[in-house]
Amino acid sequence: MRMTPMIESFVCHFGEMGSRWGFNRTVGQIYALLVINQQPLSANDIGELLGISRGNVSMGLKELHSWQLVHTTHRPGDRKDYYQSRGSIWDMANRVFEERRKREIDPTLSLLRDILLDEAGNAEEAYAQERIAEIHDLLENITDWAQSLQSLSPEKLNTLMKLGSGVGKVLEFKDKLMAKKAD
């Protein structure tokens, strides 16, 4: 593989983005490279293409493994490991979401719950607890909901997304029906 300007700009940008999604620049770039390359790449290939050390490649791949975003494959008569991105782009988005939930949201929810179990020592703490409860509920609602969406079939999810704010209409409709049934 060669680093054409097109590929390079994509890989670089994905590196920057990576850090927003919970992993560092190198990890983002390695992943970008593997996503847009149909053939698996060896760790040496990756290091050369990105101009980074062999050790760094190893650490980056380890991280991507822990996110379950890459696959190791082999070639007959070749001892090297070859790496490939794993699953579709959609799978990737799901996995990033899932991992971040596990690593960030869950611990936060748990801390907030602990705080809410404590008795407020004064009016200030009572007010603080109210606000913390709001944050807790919002976070819990959103993650629960996101998780239930993840369990929807891709087609249904797609219908839902295409519907956009039109989903409001469908909800009104559903409410009317429920009201009739209740008669």
Added chain:
Amino acid sequence: MRMTPMIESFVCHFGEMGSRWGFNRTVGQIYALLVINQQPLSANDIGELLGISRGNVSMGLKELHSWQLVHTTHRPGDRKDYYQSRGSIWDMANRVFEERRKREIDPTLSLLRDILLDEAGNAEEAYAQERIAEIHDLLENITDWAQSLQSLSPEKLNTLMKLGSGVGKVLEFKDKLMAKKAD
């Protein structure tokens, strides 16, 4: 205000989380403090409570202003600026989402579009473009959808969230009706 252990643990944790949401630890902590404190705080109060320099507080507040997450208020006969968190927790989540879209997603979409406009120079680039198109479409779908959800009334949004994966049922139902109408 005093930093009780309860408040301290919340503020610290929010600091850590902050960096995941696009701003640094201090900014997260300042915001946390303002959210759980009913009374507005002066920049000096904030610096003392968090044990950080006056300059750092100033920079943090500037950042929070740019995210439109704080408000400045005044007291008669007092020259100091007092700061308060702005809007509900829900507003805050919306604003963080909105800002991140502007600062991160939009530039990415624009780069991906540019790449897709280029002619692929060879089979490798053609494959890369296919994958990049997938990423582009996914990102665009999700952000468009998220934006249309933001325009929904809070009650409807709440209904939708409560519905969870049950939204699948409602969609099926809608499809059936549409089919009948088409007859």
Added chain:
DNA sequence: TAATACTTTCAGAAATTTCTGAATATTCAA
């Protein structure tokens, strides 16, 4: 068993981000 071909680890170097505090700017009352 030893030699080879590769991968992983991790101490410290390099790069980046964040923070401090002195200097500067702003605002307002007298």
Added chain:
DNA sequence: TTGAATATTCAGAAATTTCTGAAAGTATTA
């Protein structure tokens, strides 16, 4: 105006994160 009270800026210090490369580890073959 001037001066007192406050806010902001920014160069460099401190802290943190990331990266390198030499050493150690692991398989495989001969």
